[in-house]
Structure formats: structure tokens, C-alpha cells
Amino acid sequence: MNIGLDVMGGDYAPTTTIKGAIMASLEFPKDSKLVLFGDEDKIKEILKQENADTSKFEIVATTQVIGMGEHPVKTFTQKKDSSITVGFKYLATGKIDGFASAGNTGAMLVGAMHSVQQISGIIRPCITSPMPTINGGQSILLDVGINPDCKPDVLYQYAILGSLYAEHVYNIKNPRVALLNIGEEEEKGNLLTSATHKLMKDSKDFNFVGNIEGNQIFSGKVADVIVTDGFTGNVVLKEAEAFYTLIKKRELNDDYFDRFNPEIYGGTPILGVNSTVIIGHGASNENAIKNMVLHTLHVAEVKLSEKIKEALKND
Amino acid sequence: MNIGLDVMGGDYAPTTTIKGAIMASLEFPKDSKLVLFGDEDKIKEILKQENADTSKFEIVATTQVIGMGEHPVKTFTQKKDSSITVGFKYLATGKIDGFASAGNTGAMLVGAMHSVQQISGIIRPCITSPMPTINGGQSILLDVGINPDCKPDVLYQYAILGSLYAEHVYNIKNPRVALLNIGEEEEKGNLLTSATHKLMKDSKDFNFVGNIEGNQIFSGKVADVIVTDGFTGNVVLKEAEAFYTLIKKRELNDDYFDRFNPEIYGGTPILGVNSTVIIGHGASNENAIKNMVLHTLHVAEVKLSEKIKEALKND
The missing domain is CATH 3.40.718.10 (Isopropylmalate Dehydrogenase)
Structure with missing residues (x-):
């Protein structure tokens, strides 16, 4: 190579x-x-x-x-x-x-x-970011900034892209794919996520596990791949960066939070x-x-x- | 009373x-x-x-x-x-x-x-959440969940509602209002935020200071009021709750992060x-x-x- x-x-x-x-x-x-x-x-x-x-x-x-x-x-x-x-x-x-x-x-x-x-x-290439999970792994978040306006079919394809990335690069078998949303129930969300949930729920192209809310992003319990539009994904990623900055400002040292350091982060493929x-x-x-x-x-x-x-x- | x-x-x-x-x-x-x-x-x-x-x-x-x-x-x-x-x-x-x-x-x-x-x-009532800032204050985030799909005129009105709340309840004179976005420049964002920025930029109804990105939410340097749609706002709020959970799981004790505890949070008016x-x-x-x-x-x-x-x- x-x-x-x-x-x-x-x-x-x-x-x-x-x-x-x-x-x-x-x-x-x-x-x-x-x-x-x-x-x-x-x-x-x-x-x-x-x-x-x-x-x-x-x-x-x-x-x-x-x-x-x-x-x-x-x-x-x-x-x-x-x-x-x-x-x-x-x-x-x-x-x-x-x-x-x-x-x-x-x-x-x-x-x-x-x-x-x-x-x-x-339909649209996208970029990703690994979100460090408390159980030692990571969830792959995508898109984190290329496409701020997405349609349901684009998010559906992100689920496929994220699954393949998680499987082949992170060695996760049958990765769990969740849709970032503001409620656990199927009908919850905005127009985009409620329509996307309908598209995803019977998918055989990936292992869809349902919605994930913001408070579960770092738990590792729900999903290996978290699908969202590039606007929300970018806000989520930057909020995580903010959090790392705060941890450092407060002079807290912790192995887990060190994994939030954007400076050690190895980059994302354009999927x-x-x-x-x-x-x-x-x-x-x-x-x-x-x-x-x-x-x-x-x-x-x-x-x-x-x-x-x-x-x-x-x- | x-x-x-x-x-x-x-x-x-x-x-x-x-x-x-x-x-x-x-x-x-x-x-x-x-x-x-x-x-x-x-x-x-x-x-x-x-x-x-x-x-x-x-x-x-x-x-x-x-x-x-x-x-x-x-x-x-x-x-x-x-x-x-x-x-x-x-x-x-x-x-x-x-x-x-x-x-x-x-x-x-x-x-x-x-x-x-x-x-x-x-047009639409909304709910808020104070985001604790590292300088000891807070930024008021709104909407945090009632209206997942917003139009620019709705966000414009949230700016007015948030300003009045910050001024009269939090005693902040001429509160700085920012639009949550994924870039600092005016033209950045999704269709909603770029159209909203155009509406807000010459406003005399509130003190608009421009866009704020996810990494500045807790800095207190940019804004007293952060305007966003109810979908993004809810994800941001729940991600902040996730951080607090992680801090507790890692057994870190810190006065600043204690302010993220949702259990001590006094509630939000329906504005x-x-x-x-x-x-x-x-x-x-x-x-x-x-x-x-x-x-x-x-x-x-x-x-x-x-x-x-x-x-x-x-x-």
C-alpha cells in the first residue's frame, strides 16, 4: 500500500x-x-x-x-x-x-x-466521528458536517455507510444502528426523523435498533452507529469538544475523558x-x-x- | 401571589x-x-x-x-x-x-x-433550559423540545422570548442573542439557520450577536440566549445531561459540573x-x-x- x-x-x-x-x-x-x-x-x-x-x-x-x-x-x-x-x-x-x-x-x-x-x-458522501463510550468502545456518529440538510433516503444510506465502516474498520459484527432522535417512540421527532424511522424500521440492509436520544450517545448500550443529519451531528460533535475543554479548564484528569481530546483523533474517511x-x-x-x-x-x-x-x- | x-x-x-x-x-x-x-x-x-x-x-x-x-x-x-x-x-x-x-x-x-x-x-410557545457556563453564569437555550420543526419566523420570535426571559428573570441587561449554527459565518448552516440569520441580523427587537457553534455553548463568552429549533435544542440538552451522568460515573467531583445535575434544575416556563x-x-x-x-x-x-x-x- x-x-x-x-x-x-x-x-x-x-x-x-x-x-x-x-x-x-x-x-x-x-x-x-x-x-x-x-x-x-x-x-x-x-x-x-x-x-x-x-x-x-x-x-x-x-x-x-x-x-x-x-x-x-x-x-x-x-x-x-x-x-x-x-x-x-x-x-x-x-x-x-x-x-x-x-x-x-x-x-x-x-x-x-x-x-x-x-x-x-x-446520494451524498458524509463524514464521521467516533464518540467515546463509557464502556471502552465508541459509537460512530455520521454525518458530522457535510450535509446540513438531509432527506430520509440520505439518512437511510448513511446507516449503510456507517454499518460498513463499523464492521470493516472497527471490527464490529452486525453493528447496531440507531437514529438520533428526541424520543424513543417511533412517531417521535421532527419531520425528517419520523419519516426516516419509518424507512429504517423494516430494513434488511442494516441492523436497525430504533431511536437513540442525546443522553445515550456515550453509553455504548444502544448503538454502534448513530445516524443524523450533518447539522445536528456537527452540533453534537462540537458540544462533545466543548465538554473536553471544560474538563481541562476545571483541571480534571480522567482516562475516559482524555478520549474526547480532538487533537488525538485520527480523522474521518469521506464515506x-x-x-x-x-x-x-x-x-x-x-x-x-x-x-x-x-x-x-x-x-x-x-x-x-x-x-x-x-x-x-x-x- | x-x-x-x-x-x-x-x-x-x-x-x-x-x-x-x-x-x-x-x-x-x-x-x-x-x-x-x-x-x-x-x-x-x-x-x-x-x-x-x-x-x-x-x-x-x-x-x-x-x-x-x-x-x-x-x-x-x-x-x-x-x-x-x-x-x-x-x-x-x-x-x-x-x-x-x-x-x-x-x-x-x-x-x-x-x-x-x-x-x-x-406563533409557537417554547420551553427553555439554562446551560451552566464556565464563568459562573448561564446561557438560556430555547426551544428545548416543544417544536421540533421550526420556521425562521418562529426562531426569530424565540429570540424575543428568550431575551425577555433573560432580562426580567435572570436580570441580564440587553442580553446577547446567538443563533446555534455550524459555522460562524452568516451563510453557514442548514436552510433554516441560514434563512434565520438573514432575518435576525438587522433586528432591533433584540441584541443579535451572530452564530454560536456547539463548542461555545458553555463558554459564556458569546451569548446569554441561544436560539435553536426544538429538535436540536433537545439533543443539546440531553447531551449535556449525558455529560453529567458520565462525570458521576467516573466519580469526578466538581462544583461547576454539579450545576449540570438535572435533578436540581428548577424547571422552565412555557414562554x-x-x-x-x-x-x-x-x-x-x-x-x-x-x-x-x-x-x-x-x-x-x-x-x-x-x-x-x-x-x-x-x-
């Missing part, structure tokens, strides 16, 4: 990104390689400084960077030699098997849609596109970059996008 | 409810009285047992109870001698100035709409109806009942519903 990394992306790029890549490379299998897109001099300097095994790396020198605040569509096409744009060229032509960045999320989405494109039959594309948190530290790169390798190895294609064919 | 309490409502009613009422009565002004609706024998027994000053109380004997799981509309009209139904009769005829219950929320809503009715000009109606948490303990009764007195004393009527006239 060849895994591509945008070393110019992220709040602490490129030094932190390159160091994180080196950490990840130590856990890479022999036949796998890390392809670094970015400032060649800087990459060489840090690889040398850290005594990295250069046989694990390939450097693709790029001269431009898409900044965090830049307009995704414009810059992706205009900055032809940006690390993200070149990375996606490599991904689309099969020179790499997965591509990760902690940089401009919008540009990564645009890149994925323009280059590898969405899988035929997918529903024709390859492995992983988006990391802008504030990623070295460890987060390492986790993001290893997550990219993992998602590419299990061929998640192929699994999604097969599932849609049978649907 | 005469404040009515449904002593039959709540998970630990009537014993806990009556004890909470006695605690509240100790802080009642001389000219105020607590009117208890429910099982007369039980009320008398506990008032005696607790050596309560009976001059502070009036007992209205009722023989029926609307259970937590019962259908609100049906039972409210059928159970004519239920504590909630009789309480609303007293409220509608001016025999009490406010009415509170930790019982069936749906029945309380139905009762409010049937008896005192919504204020002319109100937009023609009198003071307060709904408490089902799991209310004695202290929560006390807080709910005192909150009812406070909201009645500041004549919040009159202030809302005036504001709508000038609108």
Missing part, C-alpha cells in the same frame, strides 16, 4: 505533520510506503533531523499550499501545484491507495468529488467516494497525524470503498 | 413534592401562599409530620392523577378531577398566579394551551402563554421542587407573560 499525506495541511504543518508521518512509518508494514506531498527541502530536513528510515518514504515536491481559510473550489483548481491538488492526482491515477490531510476540509471534499468522485448510487480519503482535525498534533495516517492505511487495506460499492450493487 | 403546585407530578411524588413545597414556603414572602393540588390526606399528613406552617398553604383536594405515560390530550379532558386539570382551572380563573408541575409535560402543555392559551401574536406555567424535570428531588416553586413565584412576580404581551404589541 502507498499512503499519501499532505504535509502542508494542519495548524502545525509542516513540522508536526512530517514528525507524525515518521511516527506512523514505524508501524507501517514492510510492503507499504508513505508518500509525502509538500515542501521538499523541509521534508528532507526533518527526515534527516529525526534519523528517519528514508526507504519508507517517497517525496513528491509541491510548491503551493491551500490555506485553511481559502475558498475550496477556486483554490483546488487554481493552485495546480498545491499539495492537496497533486495528492488527489496521485490518488485518481492509482499511484497511492489513500490520501490524508489535516488541512482545508472543503478543499479535501472538493478534491475527492472532482478526482476520485462519488460511488455510483451514493461514499471511490477511494480512501481521510480528513483530519486542523489542530492535529504529531500523535493525531500518526493516527490519521495509520487510519488511512487501515481503511485502504480493508478496501472500504470496494465494500461500499458491492453493498450498493446488492441493494 | 398564590402559586399552585401539582403535588402528584414527578417521579417521587407526592412525598418529595410536598417536602419540596415546604422548603420553598420558608422562602416565600409574607403575602404569598402555596396552593397544593392533590391527595388531601397525604398533604395533611406530611405537612404535620414536617411541622410545616399551615398558614402558608392552601390545599385543593383532587382525586385523580395524570400518569407520566398517559396520553396528554385525552387524559387532560377526561380526568376532570386530576391535579393538573384542576390546577389549570385555578390558573385560568385567576385564583392562582402561577402553576408548576414536575409531572406529565405533555399534559402541562395541553393544559396551558387549553386553559390560559397562547398570547395573541405568538408565550397567558400566565406563568412552569414545567419541572420528572426526576426532580426535593431541592428541585423547591427551586421550581421559587422559580414559578419569581416568573409570576416579574409578570413575564405581561412583558411578552407588551413586546408583541410594539413589534
Whole structure:
């Protein structure tokens, strides 16, 4: 496997990104390689400084960077030699098997849609976040921000995408899928969730367990996959981030709550596109970059996008 | 002021409810009285047992109870001698100035709409929750569950209702009102929030400060009033309750997080109806009942519903 990394992306790029890549490379299998897109001099300097095994790396020198605040569509096409744009060229032509960045999320989405494109039959790709559960596992929440307005058929498809992700990447057999709602009963909710519940309840495409309310998100008792629209999902995710900030401000130390730290979070695949594309948190530290790169390798190895294609064919 | 309490409502009613009422009565002004609706024998027994000053109380004997799981509309009209139904009769005829219950929320809503009715000009009444902020205050979140599907004009009116509540009950001058959204920029969000932002941005009816994201809800830095639809608001509130449960499960003790305890939370007015109606948490303990009764007195004393009527006239 060849895994591509945008070393110019992220709040602490490129030094932190390159160091994180080196950490990840130590856990890479022999036949796998890390392809670094970015400032060649800087990459060489840090690889040398850290005594990295250069046989694990390939450097693709790029001269431009898409900044965090830049307009995704414009810059992706205009900055032809940006690390993200070149990375996606490599991904689309099969020179790499997965591509990760902690940089401009919008540009990564645009890149994925323009280059590898969405899988035929997918209505809307989405992104996810693992919610740490008190029993030591996690629930996969999706969508967490791409599609703020969803229709029931989109949420139905998220249930399939989330199930496949939970099964193949998190090794959860027959994952329990719940719909985030404001009541346990079928008829509860807003127009979207009550219509979605009707669609989901007799589904044979996934293991639907019913509604889940906000107070059960972290219990692990109800669901492995929590489906919601990108607006609600983003609010839920950011409220969890707020909570971690509060815990730190109050100087409380706890192993469980440490798992809420967005900086160690390894990124999310864009589910529903024709390859492995992983988006990391802008504030990623070295460890987060390492986790993001290893997550990219993992998602590419299990061929998640192929699994999604097969599932849609049978649907 | 005469404040009515449904002593039959709540998970630990009537014993806990009556004890909470006695605690509240100790802080009642001389000219105020607590009117208890429910099982007369039980009320008398506990008032005696607790050596309560009976001059502070009036007992209205009722023989029926609307259970937590019962259908609100049906039972409210059928159970004519239920504590909630009789309480609303007293409220509608001016025999009490406010009415509170930790019982069936749906029945309380139905009762409010049937008896005192919504204020002319109100599109949809709503309910609120204080979100404890790290700087020692709170932000008022609304709606937290009555209206899962809202239109922009409804959210606009929530901003007015929330402002008046924050100003008159929480003594916050010129309260900052923010729209819960998934980005800081004006154009961000779903169809509802982006249209609502346009409506709110030049408002002279309240002090609009822009969007607030999920990670700022508890900071206190952005807003005193946070406006959202009842679906998102309910998920946010229940996620906050989940955090409190997690904190307790991890055996962490902290003054700030103790403020997330839903059991001490004093209830919310139904904003937009023609009198003071307060709904408490089902799991209310004695202290929560006390807080709910005192909150009812406070909201009645500041004549919040009159202030809302005036504001709508000038609108």
C-alpha cells in the first residue's frame, strides 16, 4: 500500500505533520510506503533531523499550499501545484491507495468529488466521528458536517455507510444502528426523523435498533452507529469538544475523558467516494497525524470503498 | 401571589413534592401562599409530620392523577378531577398566579394551551433550559423540545422570548442573542439557520450577536440566549445531561459540573402563554421542587407573560 499525506495541511504543518508521518512509518508494514506531498527541502530536513528510515518514504515536491481559510473550489483548481491538488492526482491515477490531510476540509471534499468522485448510487458522501463510550468502545456518529440538510433516503444510506465502516474498520459484527432522535417512540421527532424511522424500521440492509436520544450517545448500550443529519451531528460533535475543554479548564484528569481530546483523533474517511480519503482535525498534533495516517492505511487495506460499492450493487 | 403546585407530578411524588413545597414556603414572602393540588390526606399528613406552617398553604383536594405515560390530550379532558386539570382551572380563573408541575409535560402543555392559551401574536410557545457556563453564569437555550420543526419566523420570535426571559428573570441587561449554527459565518448552516440569520441580523427587537457553534455553548463568552429549533435544542440538552451522568460515573467531583445535575434544575416556563406555567424535570428531588416553586413565584412576580404581551404589541 502507498499512503499519501499532505504535509502542508494542519495548524502545525509542516513540522508536526512530517514528525507524525515518521511516527506512523514505524508501524507501517514492510510492503507499504508513505508518500509525502509538500515542501521538499523541509521534508528532507526533518527526515534527516529525526534519523528517519528514508526507504519508507517517497517525496513528491509541491510548491503551493491551500490555506485553511481559502475558498475550496477556486483554490483546488487554481493552485495546480498545491499539495492537496497533486495528492488527489496521485490518488485518481492509482499511484497511492489513500490520501490524508489535516488541512482545508472543503478543499479535501472538493478534491475527492472532482478526482476520485462519488460511488455510483451514493446520494451524498458524509463524514464521521467516533464518540467515546463509557464502556471502552465508541459509537460512530455520521454525518458530522457535510450535509446540513438531509432527506430520509440520505439518512437511510448513511446507516449503510456507517454499518460498513463499523464492521470493516472497527471490527464490529452486525453493528447496531440507531437514529438520533428526541424520543424513543417511533412517531417521535421532527419531520425528517419520523419519516426516516419509518424507512429504517423494516430494513434488511442494516441492523436497525430504533431511536437513540442525546443522553445515550456515550453509553455504548444502544448503538454502534448513530445516524443524523450533518447539522445536528456537527452540533453534537462540537458540544462533545466543548465538554473536553471544560474538563481541562476545571483541571480534571480522567482516562475516559482524555478520549474526547480532538487533537488525538485520527480523522474521518469521506464515506461514499471511490477511494480512501481521510480528513483530519486542523489542530492535529504529531500523535493525531500518526493516527490519521495509520487510519488511512487501515481503511485502504480493508478496501472500504470496494465494500461500499458491492453493498450498493446488492441493494 | 398564590402559586399552585401539582403535588402528584414527578417521579417521587407526592412525598418529595410536598417536602419540596415546604422548603420553598420558608422562602416565600409574607403575602404569598402555596396552593397544593392533590391527595388531601397525604398533604395533611406530611405537612404535620414536617411541622410545616399551615398558614402558608392552601390545599385543593383532587382525586385523580395524570400518569407520566398517559396520553396528554385525552387524559387532560377526561380526568376532570386530576391535579393538573384542576390546577389549570385555578390558573385560568385567576385564583392562582402561577402553576408548576414536575409531572406529565405533555399534559402541562395541553393544559396551558387549553386553559390560559397562547398570547395573541405568538406563533409557537417554547420551553427553555439554562446551560451552566464556565464563568459562573448561564446561557438560556430555547426551544428545548416543544417544536421540533421550526420556521425562521418562529426562531426569530424565540429570540424575543428568550431575551425577555433573560432580562426580567435572570436580570441580564440587553442580553446577547446567538443563533446555534455550524459555522460562524452568516451563510453557514442548514436552510433554516441560514434563512434565520438573514432575518435576525438587522433586528432591533433584540441584541443579535451572530452564530454560536456547539463548542461555545458553555463558554459564556458569546451569548446569554441561544436560539435553536426544538429538535436540536433537545439533543443539546440531553447531551449535556449525558455529560453529567458520565462525570458521576467516573466519580469526578466538581462544583461547576454539579450545576449540570438535572435533578436540581428548577424547571422552565412555557414562554408565550397567558400566565406563568412552569414545567419541572420528572426526576426532580426535593431541592428541585423547591427551586421550581421559587422559580414559578419569581416568573409570576416579574409578570413575564405581561412583558411578552407588551413586546408583541410594539413589534
